[in-house]
Amino acid sequence: MGAAVRATAFQELIAGKYRVEGEIGHGAMGVVLAATHVDLDQRVAIKLIHAHAADDPESLARFLQEARAAAKIHSEHVARVIDVGTLDDGRSYIVMEHLEGCDLAEVLQTDSPLPVPVAVSYALEVCEGLAAAHAAGVVHRDLKPANIFLARQADVSFTLKVLDFGVSKILRGSDAPLEPQAAVTHTGQIFGSPAYMSPEQLRSSGRVDARADIWALGVVLYQMLAGELPFGKGSMADLMAAIVRDPPASLRLSRPEVPEALEEAVLRCLAKAPEDRYRSVADLALALQPFGPEGAATRVERIGRLLEPQSRRRADRRPTPLTPSFLARAPEPASSAPTGTLSSGEAAQKLVQPPPEPSSREGDELRSSRRTERRRVHLALGGAFLLALALLVVMTVLRAPRPVALDARVVPPATSVVIPVPAALVGGTASAPAEAARAEVTMTVTSAPPGTKVYLGETLVGEAPGEMRFARGSDKITLRLVADGHVPAEMAIVPDIDRVIAVELKRLPAPSTRPKTTVPKDLEPF
Template sequence: MTTCAADGSALVDDGTLPTDDLSLKPGHVVGEYRIERKIGEGGFGAVYSAIHPVIGKSAAIKILSPQFSADPVMVSRFISEARAVNQIRHRGIIDIFAFGKLDDGRQYYIMELLEGKTLEEYLRERGRLRPAEAIPILRQIGRALDAAHAAGIAHRDMKPENVFLVFDEDGAVIPKLLDFGIAKLLGDSQQTKTRTGTPMGTPLYMSPEQCRGKQVDHRTDIYSFGCMTHVMLTGQPVFTGEDIMDVMMAQVGSKPPAASSVCPDIPAALDAPILRMLEKDPAARPPTLVAAVDALVEAARSARIDVPTVATRSSERLPRLDMPQNKSSEDVFAATMVQPGVTIDPQTTLPAAGESKAGGKRTVVLAIAAAFGIAALATGFVMTRPTQATQETPAAVTTPSAEVAPSAAPTIVPVSTAAPSASAAVSEDIELRIQATPENVDVYLGERKLGTAPGPLRLPRGDAPLTVTFSAQGYQSKSIPITPSQNVLIPISLDKTVATVKPKPSNTGKRDDLDY
């Protein structure tokens, strides 16, 4: 029997669940609430609207799917989301007020029912926002995040899809933060839901330290907040690329563009406070989100922009978001740790009230696996459109570390590029890129030196696993197996060699090696 690591309760086995429709019908009672209708469904489960039959209070019920209800990691993450928001208790964060388990073993929690739309949807409909409209929304988001940080919690997946906008009768915009499912309790390694070296989040909004799989704190949210600010004002992500690997490498090493260079109508005075949030060094970022927004407000006022204290819906429309086609914000990036035998749906955030899963959206999945500080990144996209034939998914590639027990080895789901070029289709080699510490690490395939980091280095394309060794003078070599079926980025860190010093002979004249 498998038990939950969070509370010790028994988890339901996949085989004990019926395979037919598990949807809850109207009138079904969950906890103290009666189901009204299903309002959304995704790979992690389903969301229903419900009502309390006595007091008439409306609520939303999020039910974890059977396969994840049988997965201790996912159940622990599900419980952590409910626990995190209740530790914060801020009006700018969706409220979760009950938790339980259905008779069939599926986990659920009950949360407030929101009516409105995500910030991502709002931007897609409205286009980029004027500073006077964007900053009041950002101020409220910043206050909610600061409240989370004060409670010792970092969100780690801030993006427009995880901000829900509620509009009151006066037209005021009230943002609510969603999806604390990968939130990290700061300073508590036992609460971390990912292995060291595993990036979790969304590449367009990931901090450099998160992309590299390093330990993160609240400052990763400040970087993501800066990315959101840039998108809201310019309609463009900070970085784009041919594939997700390019985006993550840019987050780590490229200089971000100033907002005014993307949209000349944005006052140049706003560039500095935005770029400070996007500093590669976490210590160089503002200490809090309130401080970051205050700097943005001062810059706006210096440019003679009147910033209202309350966010309102404006009737003025700027040009719609014009994202690059293969980096559209319609794409759903799911950077998620894939467990063996578990199929991950790219919809990491279930739709809230009034939303439904849009089957026609293109889906981009990045599966990241990490073992002993090594993250191997699959490159490219898997895109699905209702008018196109489904692409065949390549076989899974497993990359266990030679220095880690097999049970800790995760699975990489390779993703291929949609509509590859003719040259790419016939290429017999793959590219191997390395982000190494120290720099200039030598890379070997057996006894043959392939070259020096960062590359790119070339390997013959194939399905047979190869062992690649990384070596540098004064450091311990490290070997990992890879399957060269596609381009790969490997962040790797070598440990320094520890010098062994023999103890000097004792001059006391005593013999310590005698048996008495």
């Protein structure tokens, strides 16, 4: 935002085309603003890096990594990046599609644990977003409920979208796992949320592949089903030790109605060794399909196509009919093989062509005996054919994928399952702000330098960067911002809506080192 976003300047533009309307959210590295593209009349969300983070090369690299990673992914289940740029003051911004709704963390605060088909439906949508990312060579590395957004659609439905690829890892090529590019994190530092990080990511965040995302999704699915995390509840050190060392808590012990096969799928996601997990999210989606709602099979098929190599997509995958070899082969014509040898065709003819029949009575008896023998052969061949056909049917049945047996206590069949709209997405529910909260507005102040003190009159109300709350009203209030070594500033604000205030305090001039000029006493006036 820079100079374009001030307390009273919400009608001014970012980059000459985005009119800022208010704040959506904020974090340690940046703030997310609601805006409108003035020429296209299109609502967007703008993520703007804080001034202090823009001066840190690593923070800036992670910020831009999000734009690069998201731009490589084309999926309705990943938030779309529209534009990137840099303001005059050097701060970078990312323009994304504007989403309305709430994240999964908010849903779990009010609706946890979720019904089995609902949790599986959510997991399958996340699988589809991850499949598109992995196909583009991007590993998310920070998948958690706060980064899974339930975006409200024009109708009453909603779509899950994977957000925040700021600590993602871009692989060389499109087939993971491959040799990684240089990571944007320093050795020994952990970026991400430890509760959702795999053991190998805790040891070295740069040496992970797509199976780290499968681990994280396993944790999220466990949390949706059990209403709690699978590992330790103590300190951060205890949590990280449990992830590396201990098995997860029993899912069915806390949620007995979860089918055993579904628990096995979750536990496979949480295998300590990456090679013991599902090889891809397509394999995971296939294991989850029997427990999902109507339409799960279609989604699983799409996920499989996303991760299928191009060479196999073009191949004809129609099954070849299995036919007994003795029915498939016709007698071959006689060849011009040298005398004394038989071609394969001649050999076949020799086997089926009877020799000349004698005309004597003995020959009649011999012919009758031969006819009886041929009938026996035909019966034997017929029996062999029926036996082969029966074996073929048995083999086909055995090779067909078996549906996982559902626990009798699970909800009704998938065709009758309706995914409800979460309470957090419905107005007037428990997730709506309380009356007391609506009587206040939030001012988010970002500033340089950090640590700027904000006063209302003589009262210290907070430090920037940070949030301050004020009583909602239509009368202006005056905030005073003070920082050591900088010129204090004042600004008048109407506390009628939530606002984002970006302030750049000017530095005080350095004290002069020139000697002070003195006036001789005899020249001073009487």
